[in-house]
Amino acid sequence: MLDTKSILDVLRPVQDPELQKSLVDLNMIRNVAVDGGKVSFTLVLTTPACPLREFIVQDCQKAVKQLPGVETVEVAVTAETPQQKALPNQQSVFGTKNIIAISSGKGGVGKSTVAVNVAVSLAQLGAKVGLLDADIYGPNVPTMLGLENVDIKVDKGQQGDILEPAFNYGVKMVSMGFLIDPDQPVMWRGPMLNGIIRQFLYQVNWGSLDYLVVDMPPGTGDAQLTLAQAVPMAGAVIVTTPQTVSLLDARRGLKMFQQLGVNVLGIVENMSYFIPPDLPDRTYDLFGSGGGEKTSKELNVPLLGCIPLEIALREGGDSGVPIVMSSPESASAKALKAIAQQIAAKVSVAALT
Numbered sequence: 001m002l003d004t005k006s007i008l009d010v011l012r013p014v015q016d017p018e019l020q021k022s023l024v025d026l027n028m029i030r031n032v033a034v035d036g037g038k039v040s041f042t043l044v045l046t047t048p049a050c051p052l053r054e055f056i057v058q059d060c061q062k063a064v065k066q067l068p069g070v071e072t073v074e075v076a077v078t079a080e081t082p083q084q085k086a087l088p089n090q091q092s093v094f095g096t097k098n099i100i101a102i103s104s105g106k107g108g109v110g111k112s113t114v115a116v117n118v119a120v121s122l123a124q125l126g127a128k129v130g131l132l133d134a135d136i137y138g139p140n141v142p143t144m145l146g147l148e149n150v151d152i153k154v155d156k157g158q159q160g161d162i163l164e165p166a167f168n169y170g171v172k173m174v175s176m177g178f179l180i181d182p183d184q185p186v187m188w189r190g191p192m193l194n195g196i197i198r199q200f201l202y203q204v205n206w207g208s209l210d211y212l213v214v215d216m217p218p219g220t221g222d223a224q225l226t227l228a229q230a231v232p233m234a235g236a237v238i239v240t241t242p243q244t245v246s247l248l249d250a251r252r253g254l255k256m257f258q259q260l261g262v263n264v265l266g267i268v269e270n271m272s273y274f275i276p277p278d279l280p281d282r283t284y285d286l287f288g289s290g291g292g293e294k295t296s297k298e299l300n301v302p303l304l305g306c307i308p309l310e311i312a313l314r315e316g317g318d319s320g321v322p323i324v325m326s327s328p329e330s331a332s333a334k335a336l337k338a339i340a341q342q343i344a345a346k347v348s349v350a351a352l353t
């Protein structure tokens, strides 16, 4: 007989491919209903950006259709992102489930480009997303998000000033660029960093967020230390280019996060190959190839993806319309979206294991 129990029994062997556990045991199958031959249930994923969504739905449908008498299987998909737990000396950001640092050993490798496009991709996929631009030396996130000339509002709260984040493309954002005078010499900025990062974590009206993406300053310095000590980090992503120097710097960054006890989610190789706009079928390895893959194998961390060098990606940054918005079908937008999904999946696995 078709009933809730028989449906759950047949779904029990279906596993979440990342967590390698039964969907039923993980409480990811809910609201099972049977109406004659019509079966329906809700699949609750661990991230709205799940890269394997279709695959899991198909697995579920296949399993239920084995039962005699089943005519149709309707699967409603939702998500509940798990929350990263704080260590005893850390203070979580109220309402924020996961903090992800986007870092690089060296400047100019495309760290902000990755941070912005990953944040917008996650929002496009239905996640609640914040972006904290902590890059004190080159805070270019406001330009890339089309928020260059916004005035941020400050609310006088009982516990001090609370900043209202700027907002575009589904992403809430604050930037060092809002607080520092662009003409101020860079050497005066370092000592302010710790205080501003804390202010950006705890005195911004972030609301509820699945992911707070942090665009870190390049290198291995104070910002990384402040963040790792203050808040529970879901993980760090290291952006690099295929050049040898850049990869060496990436290795250093990776070791630093590992020493700070921060889970390194993986490496992103940017500017992997060049796609000429007039010859989109041709690609050129301008900086050599395979470096990211080699480093990921050597250091035993995943390669989350490779992004081509594309003129439209730079133009998207300059014009304030990220490429995942303006040209979602371009090679770099597809790579960035897939990277965002990989990051989200790895964050959920880390929180649940």
Ligand SMILES: Nc1ncnc2c1ncn2[C@@H]1O[C@H](COP(=O)(O)OP(=O)(O)OP(=O)(O)O)[C@@H](O)[C@H]1O
Binding pocket: 104, 106, 107, 108, 109, 110, 111, 112, 113, 114, 135, 138, 140, 218, 270, 271, 307, 308, 309, 310, 311, 313, 314, 315, 317, 318, 332
């Ligand atoms: N794959 C790419 N294709 C084309 N242009 C790119 C690509 N990645 C980054 N760029 C461009 O390179 C420049 C530097 O990128 P970005 O600002 O993201 O680097 P960064 O590592 O954050 O630098 P900084 O250290 O100054 O913060 C930008 O103009 C950006 O648009």
